[in-house]
Amino acid sequence: MSKIVIIAPSKEFADTVRSVVKKSSYKIYAPKDDRDFSFEETVPIAKQEEALGAEVIITRGGQATLLKKKVSIPVVEVKMTVLDILRTVHTLKSRYKRIGLIGVENIICDYRELGSYIDIQTYPVFSYEHDLDMQVRNALADHVEFIVGDGMSVDYAKRFGLPGIKLMPSSASVREAVEIAENLVRARFLEGTKNEQFRMVLETAQDAILIISNEGQVLLANNRAIHLLNRERTDIINYPIHDVLNGEKSLLNLLTQSQEFREEIVHVRNSVLSVSKRRIMVADDPIGWVLTLQDVTQIQKLEQSIRRKLNHTGFVAKRSLEDMIAVSPAMKNVVEKIKYFSRTNSTTLLLGETGTGKELIAQSIHNHSDRKNRPFVPINCGALPSNLLESELFGYEPGAFTGAHRNGKAGLFELAHTGTIFLDEVGEIPLDLQSRLLRVIQEREVMRVGGSSIIPIDVRIIAATHRDLQSDIRNGKFRADLFYRLHILPISIPPLRGRKEDIPLLVDVLLTKISERYQCRKPRLPEPFITKLKDFSWPGNIRELENVLERIVVLFNAEIPHDDVLQEIVEELAVNDRAATLTNEQSGGFDSVLNGTLEDIEKQVILRQLDQFGGNKELTAKHLGISRATLWRKLKEN
Numbered sequence: 001m002s003k004i005v006i007i008a009p010s011k012e013f014a015d016t017v018r019s020v021v022k023k024s025s026y027k028i029y030a031p032k033d034d035r036d037f038s039f040e041e042t043v044p045i046a047k048q049e050e051a052l053g054a055e056v057i058i059t060r061g062g063q064a065t066l067l068k069k070k071v072s073i074p075v076v077e078v079k080m081t082v083l084d085i086l087r088t089v090h091t092l093k094s095r096y097k098r099i100g101l102i103g104v105e106n107i108i109c110d111y112r113e114l115g116s117y118i119d120i121q122t123y124p125v126f127s128y129e130h131d132l133d134m135q136v137r138n139a140l141a142d143h144v145e146f147i148v149g150d151g152m153s154v155d156y157a158k159r160f161g162l163p164g165i166k167l168m169p170s171s172a173s174v175r176e177a178v179e180i181a182e183n184l185v186r187a188r189f190l191e192g193t194k195n196e197q198f199r200m201v202l203e204t205a206q207d208a209i210l211i212i213s214n215e216g217q218v219l220l221a222n223n224r225a226i227h228l229l230n231r232e233r234t235d236i237i238n239y240p241i242h243d244v245l246n247g248e249k250s251l252l253n254l255l256t257q258s259q260e261f262r263e264e265i266v267h268v269r270n271s272v273l274s275v276s277k278r279r280i281m282v283a284d285d286p287i288g289w290v291l292t293l294q295d296v297t298q299i300q301k302l303e304q305s306i307r308r309k310l311n312h313t314g315f316v317a318k319r320s321l322e323d324m325i326a327v328s329p330a331m332k333n334v335v336e337k338i339k340y341f342s343r344t345n346s347t348t349l350l351l352g353e354t355g356t357g358k359e360l361i362a363q364s365i366h367n368h369s370d371r372k373n374r375p376f377v378p379i380n381c382g383a384l385p386s387n388l389l390e391s392e393l394f395g396y397e398p399g400a401f402t403g404a405h406r407n408g409k410a411g412l413f414e415l416a417h418t419g420t421i422f423l424d425e426v427g428e429i430p431l432d433l434q435s436r437l438l439r440v441i442q443e444r445e446v447m448r449v450g451g452s453s454i455i456p457i458d459v460r461i462i463a464a465t466h467r468d469l470q471s472d473i474r475n476g477k478f479r480a481d482l483f484y485r486l487h488i489l490p491i492s493i494p495p496l497r498g499r500k501e502d503i504p505l506l507v508d509v510l511l512t513k514i515s516e517r518y519q520c521r522k523p524r525l526p527e528p529f530i531t532k533l534k535d536f537s538w539p540g541n542i543r544e545l546e547n548v549l550e551r552i553v554v555l556f557n558a559e560i561p562h563d564d565v566l567q568e569i570v571e572e573l574a575v576n577d578r579a580a581t582l583t584n585e586q587s588g589g590f591d592s593v594l595n596g597t598l599e600d601i602e603k604q605v606i607l608r609q610l611d612q613f614g615g616n617k618e619l620t621a622k623h624l625g626i627s628r629a630t631l632w633r634k635l636k637e638n
C-alpha cells in the first residue's frame with residue numbers, strides 16, 4: 001500500500017514526475033499511449049487507492065479539481081508557476097501575435113494579471129461542461145492564433161482548428177507538490193498519534209468520561225462511560241445529554257448546572273457516584289465541558305485490592321512509633337533509643353523475651369528512618385529449615401537445586417535493597433549459614449545459591465532474638481564474630497513484668513483495637529481488676545496480655561456475667577504463675593544451683609527471681625520476703 005499516489009493525466013507529465021520522484025514507495029498512474037487520461041478513467045483509480053489506504057493523491061489541472069470532489073483524502077495539485085507559463089509563451093511569441101491562455105480556473109486565476117504584462121488573452125474555465133465551449137469561441141472571436149492551456153482545453157480548441165500547446169508543470173512544481181504531500185502524510189501521522197494517545201488516556205482512565213458541547217450534545221464518551229450509562233455507544237454519541245440521562249433525574253440536575261464543580265456525590269440506581277464538571281477552554285473561549293464520573297464503590301474496591309497487593313508482598317512496615325505504648329521509664333528509654341538509632345544505618349540488635357514487641361520496634365525503626373518509603377522485609381529465621389532459609393535469604397539461580405523455580409528467585413536481601421531486612425529469631429540460624437550471613441553483612445553483597453555473580457545491596461539490618469546469645473557463643477552455638485557484627489546498636493526490651501506502669505494504658509489501647517476488630521462495644525474494666533493485672537508475671541508479655549483481653553472482649557459480648565469472666569481470668573493467671581515458679585524451681589535449674597556453696601545457691605536464687613520479675617527489684621524483694629535494702633546489699637556482695 002502506497003501512502004502517496006500520483007495520477008499523471010498525460011505521458012509527458014508522467015515523464016516529468018518520474019524524473020523527480022525516485023522513491024519506489026510512490027505509486028504512479030500514467031496513460032499507456034499518447035491519449036490523456038479521461039475523467040472516467042481517473043475517478044475509479046483514485047477511489048480504489050483511497051479504499052486501499054492511500055493518504056494523499058497528487059495530480060494536476062482539471063483532474064485535481066474533479067478528484068477533490070470525488071475522494072475524501074487530500075488531493076494535492078501540481079500547480080503551474082508563472083515561470084512555467086512565461087517559459088512556454090516566450091518561445092511562441094516570435095511566431096504568433098495573439099496568444100490565448102485557456103484552462104480551468106485553478107490554472108488561470110493566479111495568472112490572469114499576467115495578460116496585462118505580456119500581452120496575452122486569458123480564458124478561465126470554471127466548468128468544462130459550461131464554459132469550455134464558450135471560452136474557445138471567445139478566443140476565436142478575439143482572433144487568437146495560438147492557444148496554451150490544460151490538456152482538455154487545448155484538445156477541445158483543436159477541434160475548432162485553433163492550434164495550441166499543453167502547459168506542462170516544471171520539475172520544480174512537481175517537487176513542490178510532492179513536498180506538500182509528504183508534509184500532509186507526516187501531519188496525518190502526527191495527528192493519528194495524538195488521537196491515539198488521547199484515546200488511550202481516555203480509555204485507561206479509571207473514571208467514566210464524557211465530553212459535551214456548549215449546547216449539551218455528547219461529543220465523546222469512553223468505554224467506562226458507556227458501561228456506566230448502560231447504553232449502546234450509538235445511543236449516546238451526538239445525542240443531547242438530556243436524552244442520554246433521561247430517567248436519571250438527580251444526575252441530570254447536577255450535570256446541567258451551568259457552573260463547574262468537583263466531586264459532588266450523587267446516588268444513581270445502586271451506585272454512588274462522585275461527579276465533576278470542568279469547562280474546556282480554547283484560547284479563552286469555552287468550547288464545551290468534560291464530565292467525569294467515578295463509581296465510589298469501585299474506588300473503594302480498588303483501594304482495597306492495592307492494599308492487599310502491597311501487604312501480600314509483606315514488604316510494608318505497617319506499624320510505627322505512634323503504635324508504641326511507653327509509660328514506664330524503661331520503655332521511654334527504649335523509645336529514645338529507637339528515635340536515635342533510626343537516624344543511623346547501623347545494624348541493630350533487639351534483645352527481649354517473646355511478645356515484648358521486637359517486631360513492632362523493628363517496624364518503628366524502619367518507619368522512623370529515611371528508608372520509610374522503601375521495603376521492610378521481615379523473616380523469621382527460626383521458622384525454616386537450613387537449606388530453605390539459605391535460598392530465602394540469598395535467592396538462587398535457575399536449576400540451583402531440584403525443585404528450584406525455572407527462572408531462579410531473588411533472595412530477601414535483594415528484595416530489601418534500599419530498605420530494611422528484619423532477621424527475627426537470628427539466634428536460631430544454623431552455624432553454617434551464620435558464616436554466610438556474616439560475609440553478607442561485612443561485604444554488603446550477596447551471591448545467589450548456585451550463582452557466580454555478586455549483587456551489591458544497600459540494606460539496613462535489624463536482628464532480634466529472645467536467646468542469650470552470649471551463652472550460645474560459650475556453648476559453640478553462635479559465632480562470636482557474627483554476634484559482634486550484629487551487636488552494634490543493641491536495644492534490650494524489658495519484659496512486661498518489669499514495666500507494670502505500662503499495663504493500664506496497654507489494656508485501654510489494646511481493648512480499643514480488639515473491639516474494633518470484632519466490631520463490638522469496648523468493655524469497661526473495673527480499676528481493681530486492672531491493678532490486679534500488675535501482680536502477674538506475664539511470661540508471654542504483651543502478646544499474652546493481648547490474648548487475655550481478646551478473651552474478655554469475646555466473653556463480654558457472649559453475655560456471660562462479667563464478674564465471672566474477670567474472676568476466672570485472675571484465677572487462671574495466678575495458677576499459671578504458680579506453675580511457672582514451680583517448674584522453674586523443679587527443673588530450673590535448682591538441680592544445678594544445689595551443687596554450689598550456700599552463697600552460690602543464694603546468688604542463683606536472687607538472680608533467677610530478679611529475672612522472673614524483669615529486673616524489678618521491689619517485686620523481687622517482696623517475693624523473697626526481704627527488704628529492698630537487703631536485696632541491694634546481697635546483689636552488691638554477689
Ligand SMILES: Nc1ncnc2c1ncn2[C@@H]1O[C@H](COP(=O)(O)OP(=O)(O)OP(=O)(O)O)[C@@H](O)[C@H]1O
Pocket residue numbers: 323324325326352353354355356357358359360361424466542543546
Ligand atoms: N510497646 C507496645 N505498645 C503497644 N503494643 C505493643 C507494644 N509492644 C508490643 N506490642 C504488641 O504486642 C504484640 C507482640 O509484639 P511483637 O510481635 O512485636 O513481639 P515480638 O517480641 O516480636 O514477639 P516474638 O519474639 O514472639 O516474635 C503485638 O501485637 C504488638 O503490637
